[in-house]
Amino acid sequence: MSVEPIGVLTLIIGILCLLRGQGATVIAFSIFPVLGGAAALIFGSTGIQPAHLFIVFMMISVMWLHGGIQPMVDAILRSSPAMWLALLVVYGIVTGYFAPRLLANTMDIVPIGTGGMPNPEGIIPLGPVSGNFTQAVYLLADLVTFCLILSVASRPRGFRHVTIGLMGFAAANIFFGVADMVSPGTPLVSLFSYIRNASYTFHVDEIVAGMRRIIGSWPEASAFAGASLGMVGFCGSLWICGRYSKISGLLFLVSCLMIVRSTSSSGIAGLPVCLAILYVSSIFRAGGASGTRASALVVASLPVAALAVGFLLALNENFYATVYNFIDITLLSKPTSLSAIERGTWNAYGIANFFGSYGFGVGLGTARTSSFAIALLSNVGIPGTFFFLMFLATSIVLPKGVPRSFEDDVGIAARNGCLCLLVGALISGSTVDLGLVFFIMAGLKGALAVRGRIPQTVAA
Template identity: 45%
Template sequence: MAVEPIGIFAVLLGLYCLALGLDATIKAFVVMTIFGAAAAFLLGSASVQPAHLFLLFVAIAAFRDRENARLAVKTLGFGQPGFWLACLVVYGALSAYFSPRIFEDASIIVPLGVSEHPLSGGVVRLGPVSSNLTQTVYLAADLACFAMVVAVGSTLKGFQALVVGLIAYAFFNVIFAILDLTTSAIGAQDMLQFIRNAQYTFHENDKVNGMKRIVGSWPESSAFAGTTLGIFGFTGTMWLCRRKSEWTGPFALISFVLIVLSTSSTGLFAAPICLMILYCTALLRCGSRKDSSHSTAVVILTPPLAALAALVVLLQQDIYATVYNYVDLLLLSKQTSSSAVTRGSWNIYGLQNFIDTFGLGVGLGTARTSSFPVALLSNVGIPGTLFFLLFAMTAFAPANQPSRTLASDIRLSARNGCLCLLVGSLVAGPTVDLGLLFFILAGLAASRPASDGVSAPFLTLRGGGDQMTGKPA
């Protein structure tokens, strides 16, 4: 085992946050998930990311209070979202061990190990692989993360800490993107090697038509764009709801620009769909309350501004050529590229794995695909897919509380963030693990904060109002 400098930093930060309390620990944990290319520890060919290490400190801080432990267990009760996620974890763990052995040689798989040569198209006969264990551990960490976020979000103070952590994540995501572009421009990429030390294949120096592919704190452009989609959905919805709009509005705009300029096909494909999600949200909110001015403005101004932008692009040949060439390079022509053909073949093999195992799957972590739905079907089959759908339905279900409150607006923002992450995973989801950021947002969406007398700091999210209704005081 090799301990990395960023691992030492994570441990020291964790100890410091424990001294400050649960709020500081949960905020730091949310921000730590940004280090997608970093390894706190190296265990052979496996990497332990700083955020997964930090989960231990969150657990210690959260379970100091028995009430938090009770709430975390409660979300695992029958019919609760944590129950269905736990079913997915249990079935995934069992399938990871038994399926590759029961169905050995019954199908051809693209193993996760092919990530060492991601475009090689290498295939092997179905059998146990090392990623069966690592993916099981990751999915178990997702369950622990979700349960603890729901428990922490049960109080207004914890709910606020999660929101502040996500806004801080958006800030640092922009900072690392700028650092990535700046260090590349001046030839000082080594400055960021301390957060690019995991056992992954990195593409931090790739360019497309002379444009630097933005990777930020992630191994590649598609990973950066995919996670930024979630933050764009969250901050964009927060702005529509006029919650911390002086921060969330600029971060949503900058995040969207970074997604488009990242040169990621995933980002360019998903960005218009995410915009439609936000526009539908604005439609549902506009005109119903005095604080819906942002939503109303978006609904009224978007169609004419979109039409005007389209006319400018069509009438100005230079602009049209630039836009068309960019879209053609990343989307239209990409469909016939060797990369797209290879990734398409991964999905074909994945669907064949689903058929060859009679719908049970080849086992969690066994096969690589290029789309999250295909990853579910090929790895954990029909049972695992149903468990995930039941989890999503229960976690994102509206609460039995008045709508348009402060808490309901934040839950809506978290749901939209998850939806945007899922849109990105449709075209670039190699595994069943959606990442800790997804389950932080899902946990926030499933949280039901109750008044605990800690309301004053929470109200700074909007700048005044009733703690539960959000109405002007």
């Protein structure tokens, strides 16, 4: 085992946060998932990300230093989403161990991690792979994260701290994106090596549409854009609802620009869907005595802006050619690219794995795909997909606060953030793990059902 410099920094920040109190710990924990390409600890070829290491400090803060274990247990027992997520984790771990052994050599897979000797196309016969262990650890960390955030956010002060932490995540994601954009030829290149030390393939210095792709603190542009989509949903909803409007509005706008600048096909394809989600939320948030100016502005101006852009494209040939060429390179021509063909192959094998396992899945962490939906079906089958859908419904769809109160507005933001992350994952997600930030937002939304109304004294 080796402790990386970023791991030492994580330990120092964790100790300082424990000394400062639970608020600092929660905020730091919500920000750390932005380091998606970093390894704090390395065991052979396996690395532990800083956010997963920081879970230890979060557990110490929640379970031993502030409030004890009993409040957390009470919050979990009153939460049906925790039960559904726990069922998904248990089913995933069980199938991840038994399915590759019981169905060994009955079909081919695109493996997650290492297993047998792959052919030139990266295909191996079904059998145990290293992804069975690592994905089980990640999904277990997701469950722990959801339960910790659920416990913290069930109290007014903790609810506010998680909200601020997620805005900090958005700011950090933008910071690393901008730093990556200006880094060539500067000392920032060497500094990025400290947070790009995991055993991933980093797609650095790739050129698309004449522009260098942005990956920020992530392994590739699609991961950076996917995280940014989640922040578009979260910060955009906060701005629409008039909560922390100056900061959230700026974070929303810059996140949108960074997605386009990343030239990620999944990000650019997902952005209009996320903006449509925000527009629907604006319609329900506008009007009445408690309606916000931002929501009314969005509802009234978006059709006018769409018409203006349409006229501009129709009347200005140069502008139309520029926009069309960009969309053609990043989206329209993408299905014929080598990467798209490769990812299509992953999905084809994933669908075959689903049917070949009679709908039960070939085991968590076994098969790599290029869509979260296919990853669910191929890895954990119909039972695991059902557990996840029930978790989704009970954690981010059903819980509601007092209409147009602070907690309800933040809950809408968390819900939209989760939905926008799902949009990106459905386009290009390769595993069942959606990342810690998804479960932080799900825990924030799910806390509404645990505690009920959170006083508006926490409002910005």
